[in-house]
Amino acid sequence: MPSSTSSSERLGLGSPQQHSPLRDIPQAPWPRILWAAVLVCAALLGAWEAYWRSEWFVPSIRNSDGLWALTRTRIQTEGGHGTVVVSSSRLLFDLHLEAWREETGQLPIQLGLEGTSPRPFLADVARDTAFKGLVVVGVTPPLFFPPPGGERLTALAFAKQWSPADQFGQQVSMRFVEPVFAFYDPDTALFTVLKRQPFWPQRPGLPPQMPKVRKLANTRSTRQSDMWDKVERDPAYQKIARDTWLAFINAPRPPLPPPEVLKKGFEALLAEVAGDVRRIRERGGEVVFVRAPSSGPFLAAENGGFPRERTWEPLLQATDAVGIHFEDHADLRDVELPEWSHIAAGDTDRFTRALVRHLREALVAKGTPRQELGR
Amino acid sequence: MxxxxxxxxxxxxxxxxxxxxxxxxxxxxxxxxxxxxxxxxxxxxxxxxxxxxxxxxxxxxxxxxxxxxxxxxxxxxxxxxxxxxxxxxxxxxxxxxxxxxxxxxxxxxxxxxxxxxxxxxxxxxxxxxxxxxxxxxxxxxxxxxxxxxxxxxxxxxxxxxxxxxxxxxxxxxxxxxxxxAEPPAPVPGRLSWGLGLMVLGLFQKVVIADGMLAPAADAVFGAKETLAWSDAWLGTLAFSGQIFCDFAGYSTTAIGASLALGFSLDDNFRYPYAAVGFSDFWRRWHVSLSTWLRDYLYVPLGGNRLGSLRTYVNLMVTMLLGGLWHGASWNFVIWGGLHGTYLGVERFIRERVGPSRLASTLPFQIALAMVTYFLVNLTWVFFRAREFRTAWRMVVSMLTFGEGARVLATADVVLVLSAVLSILVVHGLMRERSLEQVVARAPWWLTASVVGSMLFVLVISQASSNAFIYFQF
Incomplete structure (x- = not known):
């Protein structure tokens, strides 16, 4: 480290004559360069946009942590008396929010997050003293019953430290960028596209990697998420979606802990969920559980790994809550599941109206009707 | 923001x-x-x-x-x-x-x-x-x-x-x-050049640091198990590139934004991975901090004016505190201590060996630059690892060619190697040049194409608002 004098020794303060040396500006025809650079960028972006539109992409709202946080704020801004949905992807994709609004008079606050356990989100709503309404909890057994996890758990932390800059950026993005550009989708991000190309050889010594879940839905600003056309109508893409699920279903699992450990863990889970339900009820709220449809290998794996009588039934018993299981209702079973796990966009309206009806009837039968469900 | x-x-x-x-x-x-x-x-x-x-x-x-x-x-x-x-x-x-x-x-x-x-x-x-x-x-x-x-x-x-x-x-x-004090005199091209520097800085941050290198560095430094030497090295190289492109990207964007507003800020990085020796490295890496520490800590401590032993002590104290400046963690102190040791050893050798004809030849300079880069990479392990245990495990794998788990897929390996090699080549070629000189000599259409293409790649990378690493300091 040299011991030369600092620049401060050479320069004083407060005198315009003593400016530090200005940076060099390269001699070049800058206006021409600037415009040409903008044109180059615009031309390349135009081609990129055209390519992704040809691949069935359409402009849609990003299902980002920012959109989730914005939706979460509705609990406060709407007075805490509405309906909140906490779930993994099933109820996120399966519910038709406009149909729900038509049935009940209220637009639900959709807080479902794909591939993520809803339990931390139920606990978050339970802690929120502003909330006094109805919580609809989606139960996808492989995500609900194991210890909470999932990539989108970050949404909770993000919402708690959501800065003013983040909030402004979310508004700009969802009003002026996302509704315009089809390529502005996480599935088309440059390095995501690059890494999923089939030409990369398997690296020797590296354990087989789980495939990344590809785009399944288009999201709206309400977080209404409709299954993407391509999943329903492009057999090759539908196969990719199904193969992804098969890879998850057939992935080698670590050995299960001893039965007494499992039992203790499950009892702790029930106690935790029952505690959250109790807290919500103490404020005048209510919680209902929904097991949304699955089919094919997914249903077989779920029923095999998480038998209803040992998971779903004890959950309802421990929480003394209403639960709607799709297998109990013909109108909830009568839906198309193109990739075995989520309802086709065209069936979600009918499914949602039937679900609201079943919930309403079950709550009335239990003697706890809810005004959030209307009528 | x-x-x-x-x-x-x-x-x-x-x-x-x-x-x-x-x-x-x-x-x-x-x-x-x-x-x-x-x-x-x-x-x-x-x-x-x-x-x-x-x-x-x-x-x-x-x-x-x-x-x-x-x-x-x-x-x-x-x-x-x-x-x-x-x-x-x-x-x-x-x-x-x-x-x-x-x-x-x-x-x-x-x-x-x-x-x-x-x-x-x-x-x-x-x-x-x-x-x-x-x-x-x-x-x-x-x-x-x-x-x-x-x-x-x-x-x-x-x-x-x-x-x-x-x-x-x-x-x-x-x-x-x-x-x-007064409005800056008008200079043709200042606004455009400032905007161009902002594109370059954001490209470094979003495309190279966040897109190409961060996933590999995160996977390696987040691994719980002992890693194979290849992955330990790849993760460390990835972080060396990531931290440079992240921080230099911020500085370049800041310089560009200031210039677009009419103000000049000095360079903060001068192609540091082409440094030959550690005093050279610190004249090229985070220049504004190293000169700050020099002027307000090293020189007031006595600098090199109080004898040989005191100079070594002053160097070490300065670098240890410089390390601690980065964060409240013993790993940062170790990072500073390693750099203090490197500087001390270099000074010791210089004082005894002195300049020679061999030392000024290109192959010797390249070899010294490679040694410098190798030793700087070892310090990055302590800088990046959350715990000393992780850092030590990584260093042992790297230096002993140890066996262990592999965590990086082929695509990550290719991205890391291509980004790091590109950084090293650019630093080597630009060591004695400035970006302004290169741009002034380039045909206008080439500059426009490069800036337009960088902007395009920047947009399609779909940056999230990942914070710059140095914000936490």
């Missing part, structure tokens, strides 16, 4: 338009910039803006009192007010938890049962940067290197100037305050 966010794009467009509006006076433009800078900072966490005001207030008054003081005791007293206030902020927000944690460990070691209170303090963004910047102002006045500025507006803008507020370059008062 971060530079790589839509919020900043909107913010900067408005600031730029207002700043270049022909109908406003220079004073109005400066007030606009000051308000914009406060907004920029408040966009993270509004209450922390009070810290900026307190810092501005204390150093503005302390410098005036130092200048007006008639006795050495009074001068020293006001200087200490400034130093204590600034270091007090840093100590409370940045080192409070670390000190408590280590105090508790010491008490436990001595057999005293004492539980430290919970220390749940949010670190204000950029506090290490702006406290050093304002402290430099009071110290310059105390050391009679400069007189206090007469304009509170100019001083406030110096403390708060948004392009470099949260991650530097740490600007000296003498370099920036005079630029606020």
């Amino acid at each position: 971060t530079f790589n966010s839509l919020t900043f794009v909107v913010f900067f467009a408005i600031v730029l338009a207002l700043h270049h509006a022909p109908w406003t006076s220079w004073r109005t433009k400066k007030i606009q910039l000051l308000v914009a800078s406060y907004l920029f900072y408040a966009a993270w966490n509004p209450p922390f803006i009070v810290l900026l005001w307190i810092s501005t207030f204390i150093d503005w008054h302390a410098a005036k009192r130092i200048h007006a003081a008639e006795t050495p005791v009074a001068r020293r007293g006001w200087m200490l007010v400034s130093v204590c206030a600034n270091l007090g902020f840093l100590g409370y927000f940045k080192y409070g938890g670390f000190l408590l944690e280590n105090w508790q460990a010491l008490m436990t070691a001595l057999g005293v049962a004492w539980q430290a209170p919970a220390w749940d303090i949010v670190l204000p963004v950029g506090i290490s940067f702006y406290t050093f910047q304002t402290m430099a102002y009071s110290l310059d006045v105390y050391l009679r290197r400069a007189a206090p500025t007469r304009s509170l507006l100019d001083f406030s803008l110096f403390v708060t100037f948004f392009p470099q507020l949260v991650a530097g370059p740490i600007v000296r008062p003498a370099d920036l305050v005079p630029q606020f």
Whole structure:
């Protein structure tokens, strides 16, 4: 480290004559360069946009942590008396929010997050003293019953430290960028596209990697998420979606802990969920559980790994809550599941109206009707 | 707000338009910039803006009192007010938890049962940067290197100037305050060149640091198991590239944004991975911090004026504190200690061997540069690892060619190697050149194509607003 004098020794303060040396500006025809650079960028972006539109992409709202946080704020801004949905992807994709609004008079606050356990989100709503309404909890057994996890758990932390800059950026993005550009989708991000190309050889010594879940839905600003056309109508893409699920279903699992450990863990889970339900009820709220449809290998794996009588039934018993299981209702079973796990966009309206009806009837039968469900 | 966010794009467009509006006076433009800078900072966490005001207030008054003081005791007293206030902020927000944690460990070691209170303090963004910047102002006045500025507006803008507020370059008062005194003379191309530098800086951050390198570095440093030497090296190389592109990207964007507004900031990086030796490295890496430490710590400690042994001690103290400046963790102290050791060993060798014809040949210089890069990479392991145990495990794998798990897929390996090799080639070629010289010689259509293509790749990378690494410091 040299011991030369600092620049401060050479320069004083407060005198315009003593400016530090200005940076060099390269001699070049800058206006021409600037415009040409903008044109180059615009031309390349135009081609990129055209390519992704040809691949069935359409402009849609990003299902980002920012959109989730914005939706979460509705609990406060709407007075805490509405309906909140906490779930993994099933109820996120399966519910038709406009149909729900038509049935009940209220637009639900959709807080479902794909591939993520809803339990931390139920606990978050339970802690929120502003909330006094109805919580609809989606139960996808492989995500609900194991210890909470999932990539989108970050949404909770993000919402708690959501800065003013983040909030402004979310508004700009969802009003002026996302509704315009089809390529502005996480599935088309440059390095995501690059890494999923089939030409990369398997690296020797590296354990087989789980495939990344590809785009399944288009999201709206309400977080209404409709299954993407391509999943329903492009057999090759539908196969990719199904193969992804098969890879998850057939992935080698670590050995299960001893039965007494499992039992203790499950009892702790029930106690935790029952505690959250109790807290919500103490404020005048209510919680209902929904097991949304699955089919094919997914249903077989779920029923095999998480038998209803040992998971779903004890959950309802421990929480003394209403639960709607799709297998109990013909109108909830009568839906198309193109990739075995989520309802086709065209069936979600009918499914949602039937679900609201079943919930309403079950709550009335239990003697706890809810005004959030209307009528 | 971060530079790589839509919020900043909107913010900067408005600031730029207002700043270049022909109908406003220079004073109005400066007030606009000051308000914009406060907004920029408040966009993270509004209450922390009070810290900026307190810092501005204390150093503005302390410098005036130092200048007006008639006795050495009074001068020293006001200087200490400034130093204590600034270091007090840093100590409370940045080192409070670390000190408590280590105090508790010491008490436990001595057999005293004492539980430290919970220390749940949010670190204000950029506090290490702006406290050093304002402290430099009071110290310059105390050391009679400069007189206090007469304009509170100019001083406030110096403390708060948004392009470099949260991650530097740490600007000296003498370099920036005079630029606020009057409107800059018009220079053709300054605005466009500034915007071009912003594109380059954001490309470094978003495409290279976040897109190509961060996933590999995160996977390697997040691994719980012992890694194969290949992956340990790949992760370390990835981080060496990531931290450079992240931080140099911020600095380049800051320099570009300042230039677009008509102000000049000095370079903060000068192709450091082409450094031949460690004193050369520190003339090229985070230049504004290394010169700050030199002028306000190393030289006041006696520098190289008090004999050979004291010089080594001063070097080590400076680098250890430089390490600690980055964060409240022993790993940063180790990082600083390694650099202090490297500098000391280099000085020792230089004093005994002296210049030779062999040492100035190109192959020898390249070999020395490679040794420098290799040893710098070892320090990055301690800088990046969350725990000493992880760092040690990594270093052992790297140096012993140890067996272990592989965590990087082929695509990550290719991305890391291509990015790191590109960085090294660019640094090697640009070692004795400046970007301005290269651009001045390039045909205009090539510059336009490169800038347009970088902007395109930047957009399609779909950056999230990932914070810059140095924000946490």
